[in-house]
Amino acid sequence: MRLVKSLLIGFAGISLLASCSAGGDDQGTEYAPNMYHSVAYEPYKQITDKEAGRWVTSIEYPDNHAEYYNSNNFNPFRMNMRTPPANTVKRNAQGWLPYRLPNDSTGLRLADRLKNPLDSTVQVLSDGKALYEMYCDHCHGAKGEGDGKVASGVKVDGKDKSAYAGVPNYKSDALKGITEGHIFHVITYGKNLMWPHGSQIAPEDRWKIAKYVKTLQK
Ligand code: HEC
Structure with a gap:
Protein backbone atom coordinates (compact mmCIF):
# COMPACT_ATOMS: atom_id res chain seq x y z
CA MET A 1 0.00 0.00 0.00
CA ARG A 2 2.81 2.41 0.96
CA LEU A 3 4.69 1.55 -2.20
CA VAL A 4 1.65 2.32 -4.35
CA LYS A 5 1.18 5.59 -2.52
CA SER A 6 4.75 6.77 -2.96
CA LEU A 7 4.74 5.66 -6.60
CA LEU A 8 1.60 7.70 -7.13
CA ILE A 9 3.06 10.77 -5.44
CA GLY A 10 6.27 10.42 -7.45
CA PHE A 11 4.34 10.07 -10.70
CA ALA A 12 2.19 13.08 -9.90
CA GLY A 13 5.32 15.09 -9.11
CA ILE A 14 7.04 14.15 -12.35
CA SER A 15 4.03 14.92 -14.51
CA LEU A 16 3.59 18.23 -12.72
CA LEU A 17 7.19 19.21 -13.45
CA ALA A 18 7.02 17.95 -17.03
CA SER A 19 3.96 20.06 -17.76
CA CYS A 20 5.90 23.18 -16.83
CA SER A 21 8.42 22.83 -19.62
CA ALA A 22 8.55 25.52 -22.23
CA GLY A 23 10.69 25.91 -25.29
CA GLY A 24 10.79 27.26 -28.77
CA ASP A 25 7.43 28.69 -29.68
CA ASP A 26 5.73 26.86 -26.83
CA GLN A 27 5.43 29.01 -23.73
CA GLY A 28 4.38 26.00 -21.64
CA THR A 29 1.20 25.70 -19.68
CA GLU A 30 0.23 29.03 -18.29
CA TYR A 31 -1.59 29.48 -15.05
CA ALA A 32 -3.83 32.55 -15.13
CA PRO A 33 -2.76 33.74 -18.58
CA ASN A 34 -4.45 37.09 -17.98
CA MET A 35 -1.36 37.97 -16.00
CA TYR A 36 0.97 37.48 -18.97
CA HIS A 37 -1.03 38.63 -21.94
CA SER A 38 -2.79 41.89 -21.84
CA VAL A 39 -5.83 42.37 -23.97
CA ALA A 40 -4.98 45.96 -24.71
CA TYR A 41 -2.69 46.80 -27.59
CA GLU A 42 0.85 46.88 -26.34
CA PRO A 43 3.95 47.96 -28.21
CA TYR A 44 5.85 44.71 -27.94
CA LYS A 45 2.96 42.27 -28.20
CA GLN A 46 2.91 40.10 -31.27
CA ILE A 47 0.77 37.06 -30.52
CA THR A 48 -0.09 35.76 -33.94
CA ASP A 49 -2.07 32.70 -32.97
CA LYS A 50 -5.71 33.64 -33.44
CA GLU A 51 -6.74 30.80 -31.15
CA ALA A 52 -4.49 31.80 -28.25
CA GLY A 53 -6.59 32.55 -25.21
CA ARG A 54 -9.85 31.40 -26.75
CA TRP A 55 -10.58 29.08 -23.83
CA VAL A 56 -10.65 31.92 -21.33
CA THR A 57 -12.72 34.36 -23.30
CA SER A 58 -16.42 34.63 -23.55
CA ILE A 59 -16.24 37.67 -25.77
CA GLU A 60 -16.88 37.33 -29.48
CA TYR A 61 -14.21 39.19 -31.37
CA PRO A 62 -15.17 40.52 -34.78
CA ASP A 63 -12.59 38.91 -37.03
CA ASN A 64 -12.84 35.61 -35.32
CA HIS A 65 -9.77 35.73 -33.16
CA ALA A 66 -9.37 35.07 -29.47
CA GLU A 67 -8.77 37.30 -26.50
CA TYR A 68 -4.98 37.55 -26.66
CA TYR A 69 -4.60 37.88 -30.37
CA ASN A 70 -2.54 41.01 -30.34
CA SER A 71 -0.47 41.66 -33.37
CA ASN A 72 -0.28 44.16 -36.12
CA ASN A 73 -0.36 43.11 -39.74
CA PHE A 74 1.29 46.25 -41.02
CA ASN A 75 4.39 46.68 -38.86
CA PRO A 76 7.61 44.66 -38.98
CA PHE A 77 7.59 41.56 -36.76
CA ARG A 78 3.87 42.16 -36.26
CA MET A 79 4.67 44.53 -33.43
CA ASN A 80 2.28 47.26 -32.44
CA MET A 81 5.14 49.66 -32.04
CA ARG A 82 6.36 51.66 -35.00
CA THR A 83 9.98 52.55 -35.46
CA PRO A 84 10.24 56.33 -35.36
CA PRO A 85 11.42 57.98 -38.58
CA ALA A 86 15.17 58.51 -38.81
CA ASN A 87 16.62 61.50 -36.97
CA THR A 88 13.54 62.24 -34.93
CA VAL A 89 14.24 63.49 -31.43
CA LYS A 90 12.06 62.76 -28.45
CA ARG A 91 10.71 65.79 -26.62
CA ASN A 92 9.82 65.74 -22.98
CA ALA A 93 6.41 66.41 -21.41
CA GLN A 94 6.88 70.16 -21.81
CA GLY A 95 7.72 69.74 -25.48
CA TRP A 96 11.35 70.66 -24.87
CA LEU A 97 14.20 69.13 -26.81
CA PRO A 98 17.01 67.45 -24.86
CA TYR A 99 19.73 69.74 -23.55
CA ARG A 100 22.47 69.51 -26.08
CA LEU A 101 25.15 72.01 -25.14
CA PRO A 102 28.33 70.05 -24.49
CA ASN A 103 29.98 69.68 -21.12
CA ASP A 104 32.97 71.89 -21.87
C1 HEC B 1 28.39 68.88 -2.60
C2 HEC B 1 28.36 70.33 -2.54
C3 HEC B 1 27.56 71.05 -3.60
C4 HEC B 1 26.24 70.89 -3.94
C5 HEC B 1 25.25 69.86 -3.41
C6 HEC B 1 25.95 71.89 -4.93
N1 HEC B 1 27.07 72.63 -5.19
FE1 HEC B 1 27.19 74.20 -6.46
N2 HEC B 1 29.16 74.35 -6.09
C7 HEC B 1 29.87 73.58 -5.20
C8 HEC B 1 31.28 73.92 -5.28
C9 HEC B 1 32.39 73.30 -4.46
C10 HEC B 1 31.38 74.91 -6.28
C11 HEC B 1 32.66 75.60 -6.79
C12 HEC B 1 33.01 74.90 -8.09
C13 HEC B 1 34.39 75.29 -8.59
O1 HEC B 1 35.33 74.60 -8.18
O2 HEC B 1 34.47 76.18 -9.42
C14 HEC B 1 30.03 75.19 -6.74
C15 HEC B 1 29.73 76.13 -7.69
C16 HEC B 1 28.45 76.47 -8.05
C17 HEC B 1 28.10 77.59 -8.90
C18 HEC B 1 29.07 78.59 -9.54
C19 HEC B 1 29.53 78.06 -10.87
C20 HEC B 1 30.62 78.93 -11.48
O3 HEC B 1 30.45 79.28 -12.64
O4 HEC B 1 31.61 79.19 -10.83
C21 HEC B 1 26.75 77.59 -9.04
C22 HEC B 1 25.90 78.56 -9.83
C23 HEC B 1 26.25 76.47 -8.26
N3 HEC B 1 27.30 75.81 -7.67
C24 HEC B 1 24.92 76.13 -8.14
C25 HEC B 1 24.46 75.01 -7.47
C26 HEC B 1 23.08 74.62 -7.41
C27 HEC B 1 21.96 75.41 -8.04
C28 HEC B 1 23.04 73.49 -6.69
C29 HEC B 1 21.82 72.63 -6.39
C30 HEC B 1 21.17 72.06 -7.51
C31 HEC B 1 24.37 73.16 -6.28
N4 HEC B 1 25.22 74.09 -6.77
C32 HEC B 1 24.71 72.06 -5.50
C33 HEC B 1 29.37 72.63 -4.36
C34 HEC B 1 28.07 72.14 -4.39
Whole structure:
Protein backbone atom coordinates (compact mmCIF):
# COMPACT_ATOMS: atom_id res chain seq x y z
CA MET A 1 0.00 0.00 0.00
CA ARG A 2 2.81 2.41 0.96
CA LEU A 3 4.69 1.55 -2.20
CA VAL A 4 1.65 2.32 -4.35
CA LYS A 5 1.18 5.59 -2.52
CA SER A 6 4.75 6.77 -2.96
CA LEU A 7 4.74 5.66 -6.60
CA LEU A 8 1.60 7.70 -7.13
CA ILE A 9 3.06 10.77 -5.44
CA GLY A 10 6.27 10.42 -7.45
CA PHE A 11 4.34 10.07 -10.70
CA ALA A 12 2.19 13.08 -9.90
CA GLY A 13 5.32 15.09 -9.11
CA ILE A 14 7.04 14.15 -12.35
CA SER A 15 4.03 14.92 -14.51
CA LEU A 16 3.59 18.23 -12.72
CA LEU A 17 7.19 19.21 -13.45
CA ALA A 18 7.02 17.95 -17.03
CA SER A 19 3.96 20.06 -17.76
CA CYS A 20 5.90 23.18 -16.83
CA SER A 21 8.42 22.83 -19.62
CA ALA A 22 8.55 25.52 -22.23
CA GLY A 23 10.69 25.91 -25.29
CA GLY A 24 10.79 27.26 -28.77
CA ASP A 25 7.43 28.69 -29.68
CA ASP A 26 5.73 26.86 -26.83
CA GLN A 27 5.43 29.01 -23.73
CA GLY A 28 4.38 26.00 -21.64
CA THR A 29 1.20 25.70 -19.68
CA GLU A 30 0.23 29.03 -18.29
CA TYR A 31 -1.59 29.48 -15.05
CA ALA A 32 -3.83 32.55 -15.13
CA PRO A 33 -2.76 33.74 -18.58
CA ASN A 34 -4.45 37.09 -17.98
CA MET A 35 -1.36 37.97 -16.00
CA TYR A 36 0.97 37.48 -18.97
CA HIS A 37 -1.03 38.63 -21.94
CA SER A 38 -2.79 41.89 -21.84
CA VAL A 39 -5.83 42.37 -23.97
CA ALA A 40 -4.98 45.96 -24.71
CA TYR A 41 -2.69 46.80 -27.59
CA GLU A 42 0.85 46.88 -26.34
CA PRO A 43 3.95 47.96 -28.21
CA TYR A 44 5.85 44.71 -27.94
CA LYS A 45 2.96 42.27 -28.20
CA GLN A 46 2.91 40.10 -31.27
CA ILE A 47 0.77 37.06 -30.52
CA THR A 48 -0.09 35.76 -33.94
CA ASP A 49 -2.07 32.70 -32.97
CA LYS A 50 -5.71 33.64 -33.44
CA GLU A 51 -6.74 30.80 -31.15
CA ALA A 52 -4.49 31.80 -28.25
CA GLY A 53 -6.59 32.55 -25.21
CA ARG A 54 -9.85 31.40 -26.75
CA TRP A 55 -10.58 29.08 -23.83
CA VAL A 56 -10.65 31.92 -21.33
CA THR A 57 -12.72 34.36 -23.30
CA SER A 58 -16.42 34.63 -23.55
CA ILE A 59 -16.24 37.67 -25.77
CA GLU A 60 -16.88 37.33 -29.48
CA TYR A 61 -14.21 39.19 -31.37
CA PRO A 62 -15.17 40.52 -34.78
CA ASP A 63 -12.59 38.91 -37.03
CA ASN A 64 -12.84 35.61 -35.32
CA HIS A 65 -9.77 35.73 -33.16
CA ALA A 66 -9.37 35.07 -29.47
CA GLU A 67 -8.77 37.30 -26.50
CA TYR A 68 -4.98 37.55 -26.66
CA TYR A 69 -4.60 37.88 -30.37
CA ASN A 70 -2.54 41.01 -30.34
CA SER A 71 -0.47 41.66 -33.37
CA ASN A 72 -0.28 44.16 -36.12
CA ASN A 73 -0.36 43.11 -39.74
CA PHE A 74 1.29 46.25 -41.02
CA ASN A 75 4.39 46.68 -38.86
CA PRO A 76 7.61 44.66 -38.98
CA PHE A 77 7.59 41.56 -36.76
CA ARG A 78 3.87 42.16 -36.26
CA MET A 79 4.67 44.53 -33.43
CA ASN A 80 2.28 47.26 -32.44
CA MET A 81 5.14 49.66 -32.04
CA ARG A 82 6.36 51.66 -35.00
CA THR A 83 9.98 52.55 -35.46
CA PRO A 84 10.24 56.33 -35.36
CA PRO A 85 11.42 57.98 -38.58
CA ALA A 86 15.17 58.51 -38.81
CA ASN A 87 16.62 61.50 -36.97
CA THR A 88 13.54 62.24 -34.93
CA VAL A 89 14.24 63.49 -31.43
CA LYS A 90 12.06 62.76 -28.45
CA ARG A 91 10.71 65.79 -26.62
CA ASN A 92 9.82 65.74 -22.98
CA ALA A 93 6.41 66.41 -21.41
CA GLN A 94 6.88 70.16 -21.81
CA GLY A 95 7.72 69.74 -25.48
CA TRP A 96 11.35 70.66 -24.87
CA LEU A 97 14.20 69.13 -26.81
CA PRO A 98 17.01 67.45 -24.86
CA TYR A 99 19.73 69.74 -23.55
CA ARG A 100 22.47 69.51 -26.08
CA LEU A 101 25.15 72.01 -25.14
CA PRO A 102 28.33 70.05 -24.49
CA ASN A 103 29.98 69.68 -21.12
CA ASP A 104 32.97 71.89 -21.87
CA SER A 105 34.04 75.54 -21.78
CA THR A 106 32.31 76.28 -25.10
CA GLY A 107 29.07 74.78 -23.79
CA LEU A 108 29.32 76.83 -20.62
CA ARG A 109 29.93 80.02 -22.61
CA LEU A 110 26.97 79.36 -24.94
CA ALA A 111 24.74 78.52 -21.97
CA ASP A 112 25.06 82.17 -20.87
CA ARG A 113 22.72 83.10 -23.67
CA LEU A 114 19.96 80.61 -22.90
CA LYS A 115 16.67 82.03 -21.84
CA ASN A 116 14.80 80.46 -18.97
CA PRO A 117 11.60 79.02 -20.51
CA LEU A 118 9.71 79.57 -17.25
CA ASP A 119 8.20 82.84 -16.05
CA SER A 120 9.02 84.20 -12.62
CA THR A 121 5.70 83.32 -11.08
CA VAL A 122 5.17 82.91 -7.36
CA GLN A 123 4.71 79.17 -7.94
CA VAL A 124 7.93 78.78 -9.92
CA LEU A 125 9.93 80.65 -7.29
CA SER A 126 8.47 78.72 -4.38
CA ASP A 127 9.10 75.43 -6.18
CA GLY A 128 12.62 76.66 -6.88
CA LYS A 129 13.15 77.41 -3.20
CA ALA A 130 11.93 73.96 -2.14
CA LEU A 131 14.17 72.27 -4.71
CA TYR A 132 17.14 74.43 -3.71
CA GLU A 133 16.67 73.38 -0.11
CA MET A 134 16.66 69.77 -1.20
CA TYR A 135 19.63 69.77 -3.54
CA CYS A 136 21.86 72.79 -2.93
CA ASP A 137 21.36 74.22 0.54
CA HIS A 138 23.68 71.80 2.36
CA CYS A 139 26.64 73.12 0.38
CA HIS A 140 25.63 76.59 -0.75
CA GLY A 141 23.68 77.63 2.35
CA ALA A 142 20.17 78.99 2.73
CA LYS A 143 21.20 82.42 1.47
CA GLY A 144 23.69 81.15 -1.09
CA GLU A 145 26.66 82.46 0.84
CA GLY A 146 28.68 79.27 0.57
CA ASP A 147 27.98 78.39 4.18
CA GLY A 148 25.89 75.23 3.96
CA LYS A 149 26.28 72.60 6.67
CA VAL A 150 28.87 70.59 4.77
CA ALA A 151 30.83 73.49 3.34
CA SER A 152 34.30 73.91 4.80
CA GLY A 153 34.86 76.61 7.36
CA VAL A 154 31.38 76.08 8.78
CA LYS A 155 31.16 75.12 12.42
CA VAL A 156 28.39 72.80 13.63
CA ASP A 157 28.05 72.76 17.46
CA GLY A 158 31.39 74.48 17.75
CA LYS A 159 33.22 71.87 15.66
CA ASP A 160 34.32 72.18 12.07
CA LYS A 161 32.59 69.16 10.55
CA SER A 162 32.82 70.47 7.08
CA ALA A 163 33.69 68.16 4.25
CA TYR A 164 33.29 70.28 1.18
CA ALA A 165 35.92 72.76 0.18
CA GLY A 166 35.60 75.67 -2.19
CA VAL A 167 31.85 76.37 -2.12
CA PRO A 168 31.56 79.92 -3.43
CA ASN A 169 29.34 82.77 -2.32
CA TYR A 170 26.72 83.54 -4.99
CA LYS A 171 27.04 87.22 -4.10
CA SER A 172 30.76 87.33 -4.83
CA ASP A 173 31.94 89.56 -7.66
CA ALA A 174 32.86 86.53 -9.74
CA LEU A 175 29.34 85.11 -9.65
CA LYS A 176 27.17 88.20 -9.39
CA GLY A 177 26.65 88.42 -13.13
CA ILE A 178 26.01 84.75 -14.01
CA THR A 179 22.88 84.08 -16.04
CA GLU A 180 20.12 81.58 -15.41
CA GLY A 181 21.41 79.60 -18.40
CA HIS A 182 24.84 79.42 -16.79
CA ILE A 183 23.30 78.14 -13.55
CA PHE A 184 21.24 75.58 -15.49
CA HIS A 185 24.40 74.37 -17.20
CA VAL A 186 26.32 74.10 -13.90
CA ILE A 187 23.48 72.15 -12.25
CA THR A 188 23.34 69.83 -15.25
CA TYR A 189 27.04 69.04 -15.63
CA GLY A 190 28.65 70.29 -12.41
CA LYS A 191 31.78 72.39 -12.51
CA ASN A 192 35.26 71.64 -11.12
CA LEU A 193 34.60 70.72 -7.48
CA MET A 194 30.83 70.61 -7.86
CA TRP A 195 29.28 67.35 -8.99
CA PRO A 196 26.68 67.17 -11.78
CA HIS A 197 23.00 66.98 -10.87
CA GLY A 198 21.59 66.40 -14.35
CA SER A 199 20.54 62.84 -13.65
CA GLN A 200 18.80 63.72 -10.38
CA ILE A 201 16.93 66.88 -11.28
CA ALA A 202 14.53 67.19 -14.23
CA PRO A 203 15.15 70.06 -16.69
CA GLU A 204 12.07 71.98 -15.58
CA ASP A 205 13.19 71.78 -11.96
CA ARG A 206 16.71 72.90 -12.89
CA TRP A 207 15.24 76.03 -14.47
CA LYS A 208 13.19 76.66 -11.35
CA ILE A 209 16.28 76.40 -9.18
CA ALA A 210 18.17 78.74 -11.52
CA LYS A 211 15.46 81.35 -11.06
CA TYR A 212 15.60 80.99 -7.32
CA VAL A 213 19.41 81.25 -7.22
CA LYS A 214 19.16 84.60 -9.02
CA THR A 215 16.83 85.88 -6.28
CA LEU A 216 19.42 84.85 -3.67
CA GLN A 217 21.99 87.08 -5.34
CA LYS A 218 19.96 90.22 -4.80
C1 HEC B 1 28.39 68.88 -2.60
C2 HEC B 1 28.36 70.33 -2.54
C3 HEC B 1 27.56 71.05 -3.60
C4 HEC B 1 26.24 70.89 -3.94
C5 HEC B 1 25.25 69.86 -3.41
C6 HEC B 1 25.95 71.89 -4.93
N1 HEC B 1 27.07 72.63 -5.19
FE1 HEC B 1 27.19 74.20 -6.46
N2 HEC B 1 29.16 74.35 -6.09
C7 HEC B 1 29.87 73.58 -5.20
C8 HEC B 1 31.28 73.92 -5.28
C9 HEC B 1 32.39 73.30 -4.46
C10 HEC B 1 31.38 74.91 -6.28
C11 HEC B 1 32.66 75.60 -6.79
C12 HEC B 1 33.01 74.90 -8.09
C13 HEC B 1 34.39 75.29 -8.59
O1 HEC B 1 35.33 74.60 -8.18
O2 HEC B 1 34.47 76.18 -9.42
C14 HEC B 1 30.03 75.19 -6.74
C15 HEC B 1 29.73 76.13 -7.69
C16 HEC B 1 28.45 76.47 -8.05
C17 HEC B 1 28.10 77.59 -8.90
C18 HEC B 1 29.07 78.59 -9.54
C19 HEC B 1 29.53 78.06 -10.87
C20 HEC B 1 30.62 78.93 -11.48
O3 HEC B 1 30.45 79.28 -12.64
O4 HEC B 1 31.61 79.19 -10.83
C21 HEC B 1 26.75 77.59 -9.04
C22 HEC B 1 25.90 78.56 -9.83
C23 HEC B 1 26.25 76.47 -8.26
N3 HEC B 1 27.30 75.81 -7.67
C24 HEC B 1 24.92 76.13 -8.14
C25 HEC B 1 24.46 75.01 -7.47
C26 HEC B 1 23.08 74.62 -7.41
C27 HEC B 1 21.96 75.41 -8.04
C28 HEC B 1 23.04 73.49 -6.69
C29 HEC B 1 21.82 72.63 -6.39
C30 HEC B 1 21.17 72.06 -7.51
C31 HEC B 1 24.37 73.16 -6.28
N4 HEC B 1 25.22 74.09 -6.77
C32 HEC B 1 24.71 72.06 -5.50
C33 HEC B 1 29.37 72.63 -4.36
C34 HEC B 1 28.07 72.14 -4.39
